[in-house]
Amino acid sequence: MKRLILTAAALLCTQAHAGAQHLIYPLETAVIQDRDDALAYVQSRYPQTGTLALLDTRQSLLGTHYHFAPQNDAGQPCEGAIVVTTDRQGQLYRLFNSLPDDTADCVLNLPLPPRPHTLLTPPAGEIVPATMTVFDPDPRTATGLALEGDHADVDDIVIPASAYQTVTGIEVTRQNGRLYLVNDRVMAVDIQSMAELETGPEQGLVSVADGSSFAFTRQDTAFRDVNAFYHLDHSLQYLAALGFTGSRALFTAPLKIDAQGQNTNNSTYLTDTGILAMGVGGVPDSEDADVVLHEFGHAINYQLVPDWKGGDSDAIGEGFGDYWAGAYSFWVQRDRNERFELDVFANWDGVVGALKSRRSLNDQEARYDPEMDYRAHVSVNGTLSDQLWSTPLFQTLKQAEAVYGEAAFDEFNRVVLEGMAGMGFGMKMHDLARSTVDAAQRLYPQKPYAQWLNARFKHHGILRDALVLAQSNSALTVTGKNQTELSLALIQSGASALNNVQVDLAMPALNWHQVVRSELVAAGAVTRVNESVSIPASLQCGETLSLNAEISFSQDTAQQPVNYRQELTFTYGVPVLSQPLLHLQQAIPDARQINQNGKILLGEALVALNVPAGAGLVSYDFAIQLSLSHPRFSDLKVTVRAPSGRSVTLLNYQSFPLPEKTDTFTMANTAGLSELLGEPMTGNWVLEVTDRVTGQSGKIHSWGVGAVTGYDCSQTGTSTDPQNKQTTDNPAKPENSSSSGGGSLGLFSLLFGVVMALARRRQF
Numbered sequence: 001m002k003r004l005i006l007t008a009a010a011l012l013c014t015q016a017h018a019g020a021q022h023l024i025y026p027l028e029t030a031v032i033q034d035r036d037d038a039l040a041y042v043q044s045r046y047p048q049t050g051t052l053a054l055l056d057t058r059q060s061l062l063g064t065h066y067h068f069a070p071q072n073d074a075g076q077p078c079e080g081a082i083v084v085t086t087d088r089q090g091q092l093y094r095l096f097n098s099l100p101d102d103t104a105d106c107v108l109n110l111p112l113p114p115r116p117h118t119l120l121t122p123p124a125g126e127i128v129p130a131t132m133t134v135f136d137p138d139p140r141t142a143t144g145l146a147l148e149g150d151h152a153d154v155d156d157i158v159i160p161a162s163a164y165q166t167v168t169g170i171e172v173t174r175q176n177g178r179l180y181l182v183n184d185r186v187m188a189v190d191i192q193s194m195a196e197l198e199t200g201p202e203q204g205l206v207s208v209a210d211g212s213s214f215a216f217t218r219q220d221t222a223f224r225d226v227n228a229f230y231h232l233d234h235s236l237q238y239l240a241a242l243g244f245t246g247s248r249a250l251f252t253a254p255l256k257i258d259a260q261g262q263n264t265n266n267s268t269y270l271t272d273t274g275i276l277a278m279g280v281g282g283v284p285d286s287e288d289a290d291v292v293l294h295e296f297g298h299a300i301n302y303q304l305v306p307d308w309k310g311g312d313s314d315a316i317g318e319g320f321g322d323y324w325a326g327a328y329s330f331w332v333q334r335d336r337n338e339r340f341e342l343d344v345f346a347n348w349d350g351v352v353g354a355l356k357s358r359r360s361l362n363d364q365e366a367r368y369d370p371e372m373d374y375r376a377h378v379s380v381n382g383t384l385s386d387q388l389w390s391t392p393l394f395q396t397l398k399q400a401e402a403v404y405g406e407a408a409f410d411e412f413n414r415v416v417l418e419g420m421a422g423m424g425f426g427m428k429m430h431d432l433a434r435s436t437v438d439a440a441q442r443l444y445p446q447k448p449y450a451q452w453l454n455a456r457f458k459h460h461g462i463l464r465d466a467l468v469l470a471q472s473n474s475a476l477t478v479t480g481k482n483q484t485e486l487s488l489a490l491i492q493s494g495a496s497a498l499n500n501v502q503v504d505l506a507m508p509a510l511n512w513h514q515v516v517r518s519e520l521v522a523a524g525a526v527t528r529v530n531e532s533v534s535i536p537a538s539l540q541c542g543e544t545l546s547l548n549a550e551i552s553f554s555q556d557t558a559q560q561p562v563n564y565r566q567e568l569t570f571t572y573g574v575p576v577l578s579q580p581l582l583h584l585q586q587a588i589p590d591a592r593q594i595n596q597n598g599k600i601l602l603g604e605a606l607v608a609l610n611v612p613a614g615a616g617l618v619s620y621d622f623a624i625q626l627s628l629s630h631p632r633f634s635d636l637k638v639t640v641r642a643p644s645g646r647s648v649t650l651l652n653y654q655s656f657p658l659p660e661k662t663d664t665f666t667m668a669n670t671a672g673l674s675e676l677l678g679e680p681m682t683g684n685w686v687l688e689v690t691d692r693v694t695g696q697s698g699k700i701h702s703w704g705v706g707a708v709t710g711y712d713c714s715q716t717g718t719s720t721d722p723q724n725k726q727t728t729d730n731p732a733k734p735e736n737s738s739s740s741g742g743g744s745l746g747l748f749s750l751l752f753g754v755v756m757a758l759a760r761r762r763q764f
Contacts, residue, residue, distance in 0.1 A: 021496065022098050022431045025560045030092040038066035038084040041092065046082075050103045053077065056306040059248045060421035061414060062442055063087045067306055067424060070103045078106030081307050081424030098311075098426035109309070109425065112272040117194035119256070122182040122205050125175030131168045131213035133223070134230045137289035137329045138348035139163035144340040148351055154283045159218060170230060178207045179214075181229040185236040187254040188229045191261050191277065197270075200260040200280050221260065224286035228259040228278060231289040235296055235328070242414050250303035259286040267291055269298035288349035290325040297321030304417065310426035315374035319389025323416065326361045326394050331409050334401070343394070361394040363387035367634055367653045368429055368461040382600070382692040389429060392456035399452050415440045415449055433457040461634065461655050466494040467503070467521075469549045469566045473662040475574045476545065478715045479532065486512070486533045488547070488568065491657040492525040499557055504550040509543065511536060521553070526657075535572075542711035545570045573711030575664045579681075581625060581704035582609050588630060588689050590697040603691035605700060608684050611643075615681035618642075620667050621707045622676065626650060627662040628689070630698030637690045640705070643683025648672045653692070666708070681705065
């Protein structure tokens with residue numbers, strides 16, 4: 001098995017974002033055995049914190065978490081938190097800190113008192129096994145069929161017998177010759193009345209005679225209670241099997257659920273009363289295990305984090321609920337050759353009726369904006385908040401299952417749950433992403449779960465490296481006799497200064513190496529590196545070159561250092577295509593808001609390019625060249641449509657730290673381009689650039705398609721000979737020199753002498 005490139009410390013702390021830094025990994029060691037030790041440590045590190053009250057002490061798979069909340073002078077709880085996390089031996093491991101600067105005039109965070117309500121609850125008695133008929137997880141997934149056809153009314157759909165499953169050994173309670181839906185984990189109740197809730201029908205308590213089974217179908221309203229009870233009980237047992245038992249148990253009393261608790265087409269976990277109230281509007285929610293387990297996901301959130309509130313917690317909770325439900329549906333289908341709608345949440349509840357609403361677990365276009373607070377079910381810059389969090393989790397689970405099989409479900413679910421432990425009020429997605437990567441590294445250091453999560457969180461912009469190396473042009477051109485211009489930039493993308501920075505740059509093919517050090521690099525610093533480097537005589541025109549960067553820094557002098565690696569790839573020489581480039585300076589229209597409700601009209605630029613007859617077929621040497629500029633590349637999606645109508649995405653709302661980009665997209669570096677193999681090149685090719693965020697516009701400078709026929713490595717820019725190369729001798733490298741391209745002082749001045757602010761508030 002491959003060793004992870006990133007060290008544990010790097011995986012913990014490589015990312016920085018706009019806004020306060022919540023997760024802190026202290027350098028000092030401290031033994032914390034109880035709440036008093038935890039409080040004493042916090043007060044010694046933050047002497048100006050004021051009065052703190054212990055909210056809760058909770059244990060997880062990897063340690064203990066002491067949750068403190070600030071109080072004002074009147075002893076009232078304020079928004080904010082500090083969580084002290086230790087490992088299993090009581091050694092200080094991490095802090096989560098969202099304390100307010102001043103509690104004198106703080107925003108109160110008063111707990112909600114339980115609203116007035118009356119419940120009908122089953123009686124106590126003897127626990128016995130029973131048999132039940134259920135959907136597992138729903139009729140469409142169970143059969144692998146789109147049963148709804150053209151029916152808009154769910155009651156018109158014929159449910160085949162194969163959609164039902166008989167399950168045995170389910171614990172229920174026997175009392176006075178009848179069986180009731182209650183055990184040590186779950187209690188099926190009937191809400192008789194509840195303030196501020198449009199309660200559902202009063203179905204009473206579902207029971208059967210002793211010796212009978214709970215054999216209902218969806219034509220019987222009792223089926224809803226049975227189905228919801230079974231899936232909730234199964235998921236609670238699964239939590240215990242993952243290790244959340246004993247002192248780590250998340251639920252210590254039966255979790256109450258009313259399968260017909262609301263008259264609306266909505267289900268809710270009522271945090272004040274601790275009840276899951278399921279909706280009966282449209283498709284009754286209790287018929288779909290996805291919805292039951294999604295609501296259970298909210299209950300898990302509040303048990304792992306007692307002050308689950310503020311920041312991005314609403315969207316995270318929705319995304320986690322979708323993930324928890326999707327993971328179970330995936331597990332049910334784990335042995336199937338063809339899996340049914342694996343990336344869809346609520347396959348049954350959301351597919352029919354007047355309000356069709358199925359969320360995706362594979363929204364690859366979702367992008368995170370750290371300056372925004374993500375609420376539940378809202379769209380930010382074209383991204384649905386729920387899908388932004390569920391997608392990287394679920395897609396990593398799929399990746400893990402493809403490699404490790406069934407064992408991946410338990411392992412990865414432990415990672416996701418442990419990642420939430422130790423979070424607190426006001427958490428942001430990047431906080432929880434860092435914690436989840438951290439949990440993966442600590443729980444399974446010999447498996448690449450941490451790497452996979454890190455990559456997916458970066459894809460969505462949830463995690464970003466604090467120092468980023470970037471290039472405007474992927475080609476190295478000849479600028480003089482036996483010389484090439486190495487051009488790159490180092491960008492500090494964090495919100496605060498970095499300490500003790502060291503960047504070790506190396507390009508072995510050019511015999512170039514440089515070490516750069518600085519005690520302090522300001523937030524938003526952008527440094528251009530333009531250095532003339534000698535071309536070795538052995539370098540072949542068209543050769544691929546790698547520039548490696550070993551990066552190290554500290555968030556502050558009291559925290560653990562960060563270490564990670566980045567790599568840039570160049571080609572020596574400009575690729576020459578069989579078809580001429582189309583040169584233009586066409587504007588990319590900015591997206592614009594068209595009404596007061598925030599509706600956005602996308603900005604679109606379309607550029608057609610005609611390839612004449614006789615151009616041949618798309619082969620493995622096919623490439624697309626593109627040059628464009630934009631102040632914020634994360635606004636843009638760039639696709640190319642072939643004459644056949646097939647399209648390939650080149651850029652997909654991905655962050656790029658420089659305002660200009662010139663690149664050659666090939667079969668080797670662009671996923672999906674191989675789908676065009678064998679197609680005729682003749683005809684109209686269309687470049688489509690879409691802008692989905694208001695505030696910035698850009699330009700398309702040039703683009704083209706064709707076979708790569710060679711590389712231009714001449715100074716005049718006229719050669720297309722793929723074997724053309726510079727032949728002048730490479731000057732002897734002085735002994736003990738750290739670089740063949742200049743002294744360290746010169747590059748130090750280049751790297752850290754030019755600083756400008758990158759961060760700016762987006763306009764929406």
